[in-house]
Amino acid sequence: MTRGVRTLFVALTVAVSLLVTGTVMALTLGGVGNADGNGTGPQALADPGDPAHWTPQRMSRAKPRDPRADEGPPAPIAPPSPSGAPTGRGPLPDIVAEAKPPPVRADEVPRPYSGNTGTIAVGKLFFEAPDGPSACSGTVVADPKYPGRSNLVWTAGHCVHAGRGGTWFTSMQFVPAFNSSGQATLDNLGNPGPVAPFGQWWATSMATSDQWRAGGTNTSSPATAYDYAVVEVRNPDRSARSLEEVVGHAVPVWFDAPRDLARASAYGYPQDPPYDGLRMYGCTQDPRRMTVDPGVPPLLRIGCSMTAGASGGGWYANGPDGPLRLIGNSALSGAGHTWIAGPYLGQDARRMLENLKRKR
Template sequence: MSHASITTNDRTRCSSRIRNGVKLAGGAAFALTLSLSSAGLAGADPITRPGMDRTTLSDSAQDEAVEYWTEERMEEATPADELVEDKGAAPAEVERDSEHLKVPAVSPSDLPQTAAETVPGSGDVAGTDHIGKVFFTVGGADYVCSGNSVASTNGSTVSTAGHCTSSGGAWATNWVFAPGYDHGETPHGLWAATEIVSTDQWVSSEDINYDLAFAKVQSDTATGTLAETVGASGIAFNEERGLEYSAYGYPAQSPFDGEGMEQCHGTASDDTLGGTQSQGIDCDMTGGSSGGPWFIGGDAGGYQNSVNSFGYKTQANVMYGPYFGDEAKQAYQEAEVA
C-alpha cells in the first residue's frame, strides 16, 4: 500500500536554495522527492541486502586531484546538495542483524589529536584532526562536503555521505579529503581517493536510506597512512536506535561560512515525517555539513555511527542521518581492505 509522496513544501535539505523534496545537508538544494511506502515503516519485511558499487582512481587521477584543488577553488566550491535530481526513492527497511561491529579508534603515531569542545545543542568547536572537508567535481562543477577518518585495516578510510561521492549514477572526480581544515588552512594536506565504495541503492537510485560512502585515500610518503597522521575514529554498526549523538561538520550556508567546524548534540528519534529509516537529532547545521560524522555520546571521541544526510523544511533544526546497519557495514568492510 503506497502513501503519498512528500511534497516540495514538506522535505528539504540543509541549504538556503531549495527546489524539491528532501534537502541534503551538503548545501545548495538537492532535489530528491521520496515516495513513501509501507516498506519504510517498522515491522515491514526486510529488503534483499543490496550490493555495493565502487570506483577506482588511477595514480595519475589521484595526483591531478591534489593539484586541482587550489585555495581559490576550495573557497568557491559549492555545498553538494544541488546534485540530486527529483526521484521517487521508496523508503525501505534498512537491514539489521544481531552481529554488532565495533572497530576501536586509532591515535596518530606522531601528531597529537586536538580534543573538540562539547556543548549542548549546536556550536562552534575547536578543530579535530581526523574530521575535515571533502572536495570533489561532478558534471564539471566543484563541490564541498564533510568527512571523517575512521579506523580500518588499511589505515586510510574516510567516511562521508553518498551524495558526496556520486550523482545520477556518475562517480565524482578530483575527490580529496582535507583533514583538520580550519579557516582556509589544510594543516595535514589533501588526501586523494584511490577507491570509493557506496551502496548500489544510493549509486543506482539515490535512495536516501543508503546515503553513505567510504573512500580509501592514498598514503603520505612522509607521515604514513591517514590514521598514522591524524588518527581515526572508532566506528560501529547495528547499534540500537535512539542513542545520544554528537554530530560534526562544516556548514557553509547562512548563518555559517564553512570555515570552521560546528557541532550538534542530541538524542536520535525516528523519521515520523517522511517514514525513512534515518534518525534525526536537534541540529541547525546548514549546507556543507553533509557527510560529517555522528558519534555515539557527547564528543568526537565516541564511535562513529552515522553521517549528516538531510533535513525537512518543516523541521528547520533537525538533521537526519542514515542507520548504519548491514549495508553500511558491508560498504565499510569493502573500503577498509581496498
C-alpha cells in the same frame, strides 16, 4: 618541502582568500571517475593530475552538497542547554520518537580540534561533480583490516556519487582537521600550513551503497536510508605513514548501534549562510527516528541549525566500552535548517565497508 607541496599550499592560500571574501572553496587534485552510475563495487581512481586544474576562478565556483527534505517555513532556533547535552531517558513512544526534534543552534567547535573529543578526525572533502566543484565533510574512521593504520574516510553517499542516473565524482581530496588553528582569516593568509595541518589526502578509491547509486535523489527518498560512503586516501608525500598515524586518531564505526541512545553529536563544516565553511560546528541531542519510506530503515534525526557543507560529517556516540564511536553521517536537512538526519548504519553499511576492504 617539495615543489609540488609548495604549489598545493599556494593554491590553498588563494582558495581560503576567496572563501573569506564571500566565495566557497574547493581544493582537490585531478582524478578519473567512472561514468557508469549503475556500476557495482568500489570505484578506483587514477593518480591525481595537475594541481593547476584548480584555478582561483574554479575554486570560487565550488558549492556544498546537501539534499533537502520538503517541509514548511523555518522554525525559530532554540539555544542549546547550558550543559550542551540532553538528560538521559528511556525509549520514547513511537509517536514521540518519530516527531520532529526540538531545534538546536549549532555550537562552534573550540580550536584546536582535539583528539579527546574526536573532532580532530573530522575534515573537509573537496571534489568535482558534474555541476562543478563541490565540498562536503568527512571523518577518519578505523580500518579493521589495518588496525592503527587506517586510510579511510567516512562520508555521505551523495558526496561521492550523484545517485540515480548519475556518475561517480572525481578529483577528490580530504583535508583532515581543516583550519584547526583558526588562521584561515583575512588577518593571516601567509602561512597555509595550519589551514591543512595534516596535509591534503588524495582519494584512491571510494564506495557507496548499491541503493544510493540506483535511487539517490536531491530530496528525501528510500535511498536516503543508504546515503553513506567510504573513501580510501593516500599520503600526499607518498610515504608509508597512514592517515590515522598522521592525524593521531580514527573513530571506530559502530554498526547496529542502539536506536534509543541518550546522546549523539554531529560535526561538520557548514558553508551556506550564516556559516562560511571555515569553521567546524557541532550539535548534540537525543536522536529521534525519521521514516522516509516504510520499506527501509528509519533515519536518525536531531535538531541542528547546520547548513549545506555539513553533509557527510560524522555522528558520534559513546560506545558500550566508553570511547566515542561513529554511528552515522549527516545526509539530509530540513528546508528551515532546524534539523539534520542521517542513515542508520546497519548490516548494509557493514557490507559496503567489507566490499571495499576485499578490493584492496
